[in-house]
Amino acid sequence: MPAICGPCLEGGNKNPSVKWCTICEEQLCSGCVQHHQSLKLTRNHYLTEIRNDVSCTHASENKETVFNTPETCVYHPSVEIQFYCKKHDIMLCDACLGSHQSCHSDIVPIDLASNGTKNSQNFHSLQTEITNILQSFSTILANKQTVEKIFSNEVSSAKKKIVEIRLELVRYLEEMIDKKLLIEVESQEKNVLNQLTKDKTVAEDGRKEAAWFLEEISSILNTGSDKQAFMLLQRLKAFKNVRDQQLKEMSYNMQAYSLKIELPDRVELRSKMELLFGKVNMESTPYNVNMIQGMKISAFCATPCELIKTEKYVYSVSIMDAGQLLVVEFNLISSSKVFLFTDTGSRISEIKIPGTPTDSTAIPGGNKAVVLVDNKKLIFLEMEDTLHCKNIMKMAKGCNLINASLSKLYIAYKSEIIVMDINGHDVQYLKTLQMSGGVIQAFSVGRNDDVYYAIADRLYCMKDYGEEVFLYQTKDLIDVSGIALDAEGNVYICGKTSNNIHVLKQKDSSVQVLLREGNGLQKPSGICFDKFRNKLFVYYESSYDPIQVFNVTM
Known part of the structure; x- marks a missing residue:
């Protein structure tokens, strides 16, 4: 049915509309458009074209039907799409802008957003x-x-x-x-x-x-x-x-x-x-038709153990000493949550967190964890009977990664790592490690508080006394998204774009590819390692994807 002019409909007439007023949120015919633009109160309102010929067909079985990609708004079918919100990954029309007022800096014209998409x-x-x-x-x-x-x-x-x-x-x-x-x-x-x-x-x-x-x-x-x-x-x-x-x-x-x-x-x-x-x-x-199979390379072998299903977008996964899985999930619609699972996927506890999660870490030697939220807040969690918040602390700088040793917190800020008191009380900057140029992609803390980190897909190690050592780089490792260490000090490096996990052996500094795309890896966003049970956890940020669990033998 064609769109009907709102003011005319109030008077009993059904004149087809040609414009949409984004301020009044009303459809106007050609006569009412002239009247709208002549009044002082409404002459500066923004009017946009209305398409009355919108059609969208869908394929059905035994019918030769053509799929068309509509250029009109899902929520306002008569209004053309003109903008894109980068924050919410959604296309918008003029009428939708009111519900995205807080996204002003993230809204761009659709022609600009679509440039280069093909x-x-x-x-x-x-x-x-x-x-x-x-x-x-x-x-x-x-x-x-x-x-x-x-x-x-x-x-x-x-x-x-x-x-x-x-x-x-x-x-x-x-x-x-x-x-x-x-x-x-x-x-x-x-x-x-x-x-x-x-x-x-x-x-x-x-x-x-x-x-x-x-x-x-x-x-x-x-x-x-x-x-x-x-x-x-x-x-x-x-x-x-x-x-x-x-x-x-x-x-x-x-x-x-x-x-x-x-x-x-x-x-x-x-x-x-x-x-x-x-x-x-x-x-x-x-x-399972597509059962993930283990791959044995020399002394290392990773075999599939479990698949842990999650609800929304997984932002980070870390391991408690008891083998429990701390999973931070982001929910765009409602509050984000932190879940505690067993290593086989049974849910133990959960807690809502304020804001958008950035990263998390379990603190070794106990039942505590820290979640980095909105890049600037540290939420200290503790597990007794259930997960509960012990303290919230604000950071002076916006950070994006966090890790922990027995006595210290390590927080990545651009190309440096800030070292802090483990408890967050009387916070002081104990040490700042100045890294090479670039942004830290992923990092992990090993023995003697040595820090292993990746910049520009190159693996480095920062010793506790300040020495910086280059360890590894290869063309087969692209877009490093996670670093983990096992009990023997072997370093696992995850490549998101290359869909693989490399292992740098502590014993002889040799490198092997432990898992590849053929083993089920599809753009992994991070890894963590259970040092006590030799389990490697691979997780993904995309919705509905499970957390893959591999048994690793050496």
């Missing part, structure tokens, strides 16, 4: 991920078809056996056998086939939708504009999140069905009436 790494990375989704759904679909065929054969075999044994029984028992066995088998068959059909439908829909998105990406890459590419990119993010979740649920909850029928011996059938009837057993075997 050739951006993010756009091409999503193309790769959508391709993976297509392949994953195709694999699941093929698997479901195979399971269905095998199961149908077993059902036919079971029915044949039932018919054969039925011929051995007297006529008046035939009806009882039918009810006890055949109906039970057919019931199991119906339930299983219904589930397989449902799973195949979801897989087929996901495969078709992913295939379409890839065609749309290819079309935009060939003939589309950056603006179209940017808008499609926003839809691709939503599609990826939904379908990624479906893939994880289906991949980690796959079932293989096996129908077994237990029948008595024919001789016993004639001698014991109570053994006339057999039993139908239905078994389902869970398995």
Whole structure:
């Protein structure tokens, strides 16, 4: 339906509107536009065009439908998108600006925000991920078809056996056998086939939708504009999140069905009436199509142990001495939280935190932890029966990383590390370690308070007495996102863009690649190591992604 002029509608007329006033939040026809611009009170109001020809089509099965990326606002369908909020990663129209007043410095015109999107790494990375989704759904679909065929054969075999044994029984028992066995088998068959059909439908829909998105990406890459590419990119993010979740649920909850029928011996059938009837057993075997496999390199071996699912965006993960997992999650809609999990993923406790989390660290030798919030506040937590806040302290500088030893807090600020009292009482700057040029990407504290840190993908070690030593750099380690140490002093370095984890051995300073993309790493945002149980935790910032847990043997 065309948009109707607000003032005219009050007077009983239904004139189509042509402009939208962002101040009055009202639609205006051409006559009311002139009146609006002539009044002193409203002449400076900003008016924007209204599109009455907006249409958005969606693909449906067995229909040749074209997907269009709409250029109008989701919340105000008649108003064109003109801005992008970098803080909330959302496209806006003029009418949306009122709800983003605090984001003034993060709002840019859509034409500026979309500049270069078509050739951006993010756009091409999503193309790769959508391709993976297509392949994953195709694999699941093929698997479901195979399971269905095998199961149908077993059902036919079971029915044949039932018919054969039925011929051995007297006529008046035939009806009882039918009810006890055949109906039970057919019931199991119906339930299983219904589930397989449902799973195949979801897989087929996901495969078709992913295939379409890839065609749309290819079309935009060939003939589309950056603006179209940017808008499609926003839809691709939503599609990826939904379908990624479906893939994880289906991949980690796959079932293989096996129908077994237990029948008595024919001789016993004639001698014991109570053994006339057999039993139908239905078994389902869970398995994972994309199971992460361990990779053994020389003396090191990492094998998958657990997958810990989280609720929102994971900002940091650290390990308490008792093996508990301290997980800081960011929630854009409501309050962010700190969770305490067991190392197998069971939730122990949780606490809300004020502001946006930046980083966190567990303090060795006890049940305490510190969370860095809004880059300038330290929240000191303690675990007794539940997690609770002991103290909040403000920092003088905006920092982005935090770590701890038994007696000190280490907080990264640009290219330097501030060393503080562990408890936060009477805070004093005990030592400032001046680093090489650049920004610290990740760091960790080792034995004797040695600090291992990365700048420009180069690994350094700062000794407690101030000596700075260069340790490692390779082209195969890109965008360092995490550093961890084990009990032997071996250094684990995580590459986010290179999708791998390197290990620098303490014994002979040799380096090995412990895990790669083929082991399940997909842009890891950080790592931590349980020194007492030799477990490596790999976590991700993106929504719905689990925390991967690997057993490491040496």
